[in-house]
Amino acid sequence: MQRREMWLAYLMLAPTFAIILIIVAGPLLANFWISVKPVQLADLRPPTVLVNERVRGRPKAPGDEARLEYRLRNSSQDEEIRDVTLSDVVPEGFTVISHSESCSLNGAKMTCDLGTVAPGWRGDVKLVGTVSEAFLAAHRPERASEPVITGEANNVLTNFDFTFENFSRIFSADEFWSVLRITFYYTIFGTGGALVLGLFAAQLLNTSFPGRGVLRGLFLFPYVSPVIAVAFTWVVLFDPFSGTLNALLTKMGVVTDPINFFGQRAIEFSFLGIPMEFPLALTTVIAFEAWRYFPLSFLFILARMQSINTDMYEAAEMDGATPLQQFWYLSLPQLMGILSVLFLLRFIWTFNKFDDIFLLTGGNAGTRTLTVDVYEQGFALSNLGAGAAVAVVVFVVLVTFATLFIRFSPKEEGL
Amino acid sequence: MKPGSIVLVALTGLIWGVTAMVVIGVTLTLVTGDVALPQASAAGLAGLISALVLVWRQSAGHAGAMADRGLSAAILFVVVMVVSFAAPFGLSLGQHTLWQGLGLVLFVAGVAGANAICLDGAQLGAMSRYEREVVYIRIAKGIGFVVFSIIVALPFYVMIMTSLKSQQALLANPLDLSIDVSQGISGLFRSYVELFTQFNFGRYLMVSAFVSVATVVLTLLFSVPGAYAVSRLRFPGQAFLARSVLLIYMVPAIVLVIPLYAVFSQLGLRNTLTGLLIVYPATTIPVALYMLQGYFRGLPSELEEAGLMDGLSRIGVILKITLPLSLPALASVSLYVFMIAWNEFLFAFMFLDDPDIFTLSRGVVSLNSSEVPRQHLMAGAVIATVPVLFIFLWFERFLVQGLTAGSVKG
Structure with missing residues (x-):
């Protein structure tokens, strides 16, 4: 019974395991592999021999001589291809007289063995023969069958060329450290902002009044809406030329020139004579993050607050505790557990966030975080290896957080 | 005074x-x-x-x-x-x-x-x-x-x-x-009409609906047996498994994108819905499994034992006792997974190049160019948002449960 139960359990978990291993764990390891390989985006298309088939000799009448030519080319300029073979079916009505030495004919089927071809190689295979009525009548008879090419080339993903250039490149770039700093600003303030907003919103809805359900539903909108919708709405709303907000600010005379919220890296000002910079785009992006994710902390905090025993507040009321004292000395300690769990989880998730910044600023104007850098290196700069190297950095930082999270998460919150 | x-x-x-x-x-x-x-x-x-x-x-x-x-x-x-x-x-x-x-x-x-x-x-x-x-x-x-x-x-x-x-x-x-x-109904909804007639949004809507529903079905198929095994059956490594599920869904999608892009490109899966339908369930199964196992644990095990006594097989117990009892949980998991799949942007953006199989998210992103007027972009955003908000308002109770139970993911 015990054994059967065990095997049943493993059987039931097997599909889940298989897909998670293939799609999550596999790529995680593959990242380490790719990060030490000189892979460009273009290398994903493996080198092949390209073939172009045509009829030469302009046969006019049945019995005329014609040539069937296959022009071949190695698509790669720096990789050789081994064991190249070409096979095709000779078109109907074409009687072969002679053919290239590398080829052999078996009935209508032709196979050519071309061996190893050098990088950038060009060559051709010729068949000489006579044509029949049917051949002349058909429209492009050579197209009746596609020539098939096989061959083996080094796949840059699976060979054993290693390089540390990806890592040395990303670590030596000046911007890497600023990317790291921006990531932490974004993560800390985004998480904190969402938590504070959520705590405040939960306080508002913790008393019952008519319309509370509607407000609760409304407050969850930013979180449940698709990120593309809300991100583009923010972009339109804050647009410096046609955005509502800037139009409002300029027309009402609050500011003289429109503010480019998502495009301006910093506003310079001086405080007590010291020149300072206010990172504008980063702040706007952080505000978006807080706005979009406060509903989540709001939901958790509200649920926790409603489970707090009200006797305590009545007793405190008796003893003359003021509302702020009640909040500070009773509510907040009760909420500390859920707040810290939320902080840790949101911290990790904000750190992981890619979509929001990518859609809002594309990582420009001083908002490039590590996750956006993965995309930037891997796809915008087409250097998959460097992108994977940044992804490895992301993963290492994440594992550090997760370890801390498991060490310090309060057990009683049930996560 | x-x-x-x-x-x-x-x-x-x-x-x-x-x-x-x-x-x-x-x-x-x-x-x-x-x-x-x-x-x-x-x-x-x-x-x-x-x-x-x-x-x-x-x-x-x-x-x-x-x-x-x-x-x-x-x-x-x-x-x-x-x-x-x-x-x-x-x-x-x-x-x-x-x-x-x-x-x-x-x-x-x-x-x-x-x-x-x-x-x-x-x-x-x-x-x-x-x-x-x-x-x-x-x-x-x-x-x-x-x-x-x-x-x-x-x-x-x-x-x-x-x-x-x-x-x-x-x-x-x-x-x-x-x-x-003053511009009348047709003038008012001009952007929407143009999106559906000229920008193929009807098709995107269908693709999104298909991908999301298929993701929900696949996720449930995988996660229900898994969650049942983790919560009800005794086997070595159970506790470790239950915990490691939580860790899996802290892995960011962006870390997976480069290897998946490379491998899917070589396998010819990249620009296909099959590719998406492999990746989406893989990212949602851990969440679903985590939410469901919590719920299964809360069900009284006596009911299932009675079923076993009366000669039902394990599979029979799951189909006839556990699943009917956990319909509310299945509903919230389904809605939550649907929402994740519908709103997903990164993989759709990286994998899909062919406008015939764009999901809505991918379709709206393609509107974000200087050649497409702003009101079209906003109309696209509305089209993408309305179904989710509608489902959310309609099933708010289930979805809020799902959010609180599963939104360790964000």
Whole structure:
């Protein structure tokens, strides 16, 4: 019974395991592999021999001589291809007289063995023969069958060329450290902002009044809406030329020139004579993050607050505790557990966030975080290896957080 | 008379006067399209005086509370009109008289009401710390309601209204977010019609629906047996498994994108819906498994044991006892997974190049170019949002459960 139960359990978990291993764990390891390989985006298309088939000799009448030519080319300029073979079916009505030495004919089927071809190689295979009525009548008879090419080339993903250039490149770039700093600003303030907003919103809805359900539903909108919708709405709303907000600010005379919220890296000002910079785009992006994710902390905090025993507040009321004292000395300690769990989880998730910044600023104007850098290196700069190297950095930082999270998460919150 | 109390009362009136004026003035601008210059200082002064009058009458111990409030509201109206030279919104009363009148009524009612609620029980004489804090908290909560409602609702309002505008109207006055009824229904929904006829949005909608539903089905197929095994069956490594599931869904998608892109490109899976349908369930199964196992654990195991006793097989028990009992959990998991799949952006963006198989997210991103007008982009955003919001409002109870149980993922 015990054994059967065990095997049943493993059987039931097997599909889940298989897909998670293939799609999550596999790529995680593959990242380490790719990060030490000189892979460009273009290398994903493996080198092949390209073939172009045509009829030469302009046969006019049945019995005329014609040539069937296959022009071949190695698509790669720096990789050789081994064991190249070409096979095709000779078109109907074409009687072969002679053919290239590398080829052999078996009935209508032709196979050519071309061996190893050098990088950038060009060559051709010729068949000489006579044509029949049917051949002349058909429209492009050579197209009746596609020539098939096989061959083996080094796949840059699976060979054993290693390089540390990806890592040395990303670590030596000046911007890497600023990317790291921006990531932490974004993560800390985004998480904190969402938590504070959520705590405040939960306080508002913790008393019952008519319309509370509607407000609760409304407050969850930013979180449940698709990120593309809300991100583009923010972009339109804050647009410096046609955005509502800037139009409002300029027309009402609050500011003289429109503010480019998502495009301006910093506003310079001086405080007590010291020149300072206010990172504008980063702040706007952080505000978006807080706005979009406060509903989540709001939901958790509200649920926790409603489970707090009200006797305590009545007793405190008796003893003359003021509302702020009640909040500070009773509510907040009760909420500390859920707040810290939320902080840790949101911290990790904000750190992981890619979509929001990518859609809002594309990582420009001083908002490039590590996750956006993965995309930037891997796809915008087409250097998959460097992108994977940044992804490895992301993963290492994440594992550090997760370890801390498991060490310090309060057990009683049930996560 | 205590100076401290007077300052508190005056401040309350001032805050509400200014807040109400700014909010109503801005709303008026957005509704009419003409720039209102809300006279915040006049409104603040009016609010301040009317608050003082209200509390003065209150402290004097008059019983007729309604009369006091009426007096305070009247003073509010008179002061704001006099100080702003009868133009509280910076517009002459001849313009948009109806809207201005409505705004004025809202202003007077709002400030008078807010003052009355916040200053209920306040006095000009000495107030205890408790009484003062009650007033602070009422003000903070009031401001909180106003601010939260605005920051949440404004972007959605702008999204909908922009999508209903024409290009010329948007360029002419970005402030005008009113509905221009004169262009008729077809003119109003022109962007939507164009999206469906010229931009293939009908197809994107179908693809998104198909991908999301298929993801839900696949996720349930995988996660139900898995969750059952983790929560009910005893086997070595059970505790470790239950915990490691949580870790899996902290892995960010962006870390998986490069290897998956590389491998899928070579396997020819990249630009296909099959590729998406492999990746999406893989990212949602851990969440679903985590949520379901929590629920299965809460079900009384006696029921299942009784079923086993009566000769049902394990599979029979799951199908006939466990699953019918966990319909609410299945509903919230399904809705939550549907939402994740519908809203997913990164993989759709990286994998899909062929406009025939774009999901909505991918389709809306393709609208974000300088050649496509803004109202089309916003209409696309509305099309992507409406189904999710509709489902959310319809099944709010289930979805909120799902969110709280599973939204360790974000």
